[in-house]
Amino acid sequence: MNYYLRRFLRVIVTIWAVATFTFALIRLLPGGPLVQLRAQLIRSGASPERVETLIQSYTKIQPDAPIYVQYFDYITSLVQGDLGESISTGRSVGEVVGGALPWTLWIAIATTILVFALAIVWGAIMAYFEGSNFDLASSSASILAASMPFYVLAMLLIIIVGYEFGWFPTRFRIDPNLEAPVFSVAFVGSALYHSVLPIASMVLTGAGLQVLAMRGNSISVLGKDFVTVARLRGLSDRRISITYVARNAILPMYTSMLLSVGWYLGGTVIVEEIFTYRGIGYYMYEGLESRDYPLMMGIFLILTSTLVIGVFVADLTYGLVDPRIQTGDQSESF
């Protein structure tokens, strides 16, 4: 079978498996979400018939139907993009996620790009000056950064940069007075301004390990014969450092770079809560707090799917960045 087709089918199968898992979690766990939900609705004073209808609309599950019918209905709704109703917000899950996802993607993607840009440049410079004081100081700083949890740094940033100096906003994804999504300079500016601290807290802690990885890779590439031969051939330092050293040092990091998007998406659950930044991470946390299971499950499904798609893209494009890996039938990067 065609390689791309097979990889694509694997993505579909994985997402389907996650959806099934979510279904099982809601429907089948004894004392699980469904029971909780029913208790919640009854407590709120709804009549028994009304409770059943509500459950159906929230979860896309008809508790009385045979399980395979329930399952079929659930999957059909998902395929149609219907993730159910959110209990706590009173809106459809799709609507909540749709409004929040772009903000979270921005945080996760900007974080990934900044982490790796910082890691590649800094790590390469450290490798070039291996053993110098600069290298030593940077290595220590990187280890320190890597060992600090991002939520600790987030708190520190809020206290110091936010409250003490008042340089950056410490909550919301945008100035509340601007909330209508008009794409003006003021809107984009405010959005960027509000995302500085959330992104900084993840970048500064996440870059540590990647800086060290880049440094190690570069040092090993600098010792390779093809670099020595390139110098003998008289190539310019610029060409050697970019096409010879940096390119080969970045290759092993490419996969982890794409996977990082998923990792940082997961990280937004906590960061967005800390910064009251209304992305899907924030709503995930809110859903957890208010036992809004449809919302939680919907977001869980979105996060997982994003990660699976990230792996898929990494897989398809790895052959483009490293000619030794053929995106063909016999070799796969995972």
Added chain:
Amino acid sequence: MAIEEVDAGSELDERSIVDPAIEIRNAKVTYDEGESYVLDDVSIDLDRNEVLGVVGESGSGKSMFASSLLDSVPDPGVLTGRITYHPRDGEPIEVLDLSKEELRELRWEEISMVFQGAMSSFNPVLKVRTHFEETLEAHDANVAEGMDFARELLSDLYLDPDRVLDAYPHELSGGMTQRALIALSMVLNPEVLVMDEPTAALDLLMQRSILQLLEDLQAKYDISLVFITHDLPLIAALADRMAIMYAFRFVEVAPTQDLVANAAHPYTRMLLNSTPNLDAPLAEMKPIEGQSPAPINLPSGCAFHPRCPLAEEQCMQSEPDYHDVSDRQGARCFRWEAAQAQILLNYEDMLEDRGTSGGDADE
């Protein structure tokens, strides 16, 4: 027969006096400010258009010698001495006095090198073609003409030029990579080509065929060739002259025929006896006992004395100088005459049977 040999010899001699391509004088390489040397006071001439075979055990300093010729000793090694390059026309150039830019131009344009370990000499993310093009560009050569020449070189090496140029390095076999690297090293048409164990990783058949190709290339493009190997019989078939390296020095230098027939240094004679390939029966192969010395704690006197069957008191006391065996052959040994008489070459009978005249030529 004998007269012809003498004639050929004196011709060779004249060339070496009149027209050396590179003169190396007192070249030393140290990594610890002179505590020890990994190339120790080496002086030798590379004659124009000759093939000089450099033979020695692993760690004896062969690669140090090779990189010294391009002043590219790996950091933080310090190279001292004099290396004089004589262009075919023009003033001699003191390689160690060149500026960074002058050195960059000299390398590959005049003196080029095939690095030990061909498989890792290409950047894995670039096509072979890019390696040729960027080299031409870096030396301000005409890329179109240069690529035509590259194609010719690749054809000379029995490669399909377009296939090889469009391939990534990992798509080539070992023998193809090696030949592509040889073509790359010659793409600027250098005067001198230094090859550091270019065949070490290849099978026997491929080694022989590459050697044959080199012989043709060397004749076609008039290059002077330094061929480094630990495989004496391999290079004996190609080299005009041989230099035997032991413990970071040349212990014997001689025209190949003289060396094979009449080696004067005990190490050379034992080396000849230790190789199964020179038509000698395998049973007579005698490996050399003991280990080659490390740069620190070099044995006193003659560095070979712990392994030498002829070692005497003076060998431990003082270092032997070059002793002229003939006007073209020299050996660093006090007892070279005893060595010739007492360490018999296991193929000596065969030399006499066949009336090989290498030994006679000196008398």
